[in-house]
Amino acid sequence: MLNKRTNVKRLWFFLFKPHTTMKNGGGFQLILSFKNAENNENVVFKQDGQRFGTSQRTLKLFSNAKYKIHITAKPGGDFHNLHCGGSDLELIPDAPDSGEYTALWNTTGIDPNKKGERQDLLFVLSGPAGSLRKQLQTKFYNRGDSHAEWGHKLEQLIWSCAVDATGTITVVDEQSL
Incomplete structure (x- = not known):
C-alpha cells in the first residue's frame, strides 16, 4: 500500500507534468494578471525597494471596485479555489483542462x-495537487484617486x-512584465 506522501507526489506528477529542471520535485509557472473589470485596464505597480517587508513591488488598487484576476498554470494544472483579500472567489476555467482560470474580485x-x-x-x-499561500503587497486608494493609476502597468506577474511532497506550493521566483 502506498503512503500519503507517495500518493500526493504521484497526483502532482499526473496533474502538472512538472518541468524536470526544478530541484526537489516538480515545478511549474503561474501567470497572473489583474485588470479593472469596468475598463479592462491592467493595474499598475510601484517599485518601493526595501521600504516594506513583503515585496519590492506594490500593486495599486481601488477600494470599492471590481477586478478580473486571470490565472494561467504552465503546464496546465487543476485548481478549484481562490481566496483573495478576505474573499472566496469563484474560479472559472476558461476551457476544460486548459490550466487557465478567471475570477471576479470585488474590493x-x-x-x-x-x-x-x-x-x-x-x-x-x-x-x-496542493495549495499556494502568498502575500501580495498592495495599496488601496479611494475610487477615482488618480494616484492609483500612476506607475508601471502590470501586464503579468510570473x-x-x-x-x-506534502502539496505545499512555494513561489521560488517572481517576475513582472
Missing part, C-alpha cells in the same frame, strides 16, 4: 490605505513555483 469593504502604508493581501490558490 468593496477594503478601506483605502493612509499615505506611506501598505497592506499585505493574502492570496490562496488550491486544488487537488511566479515560478515548486511543490513539496
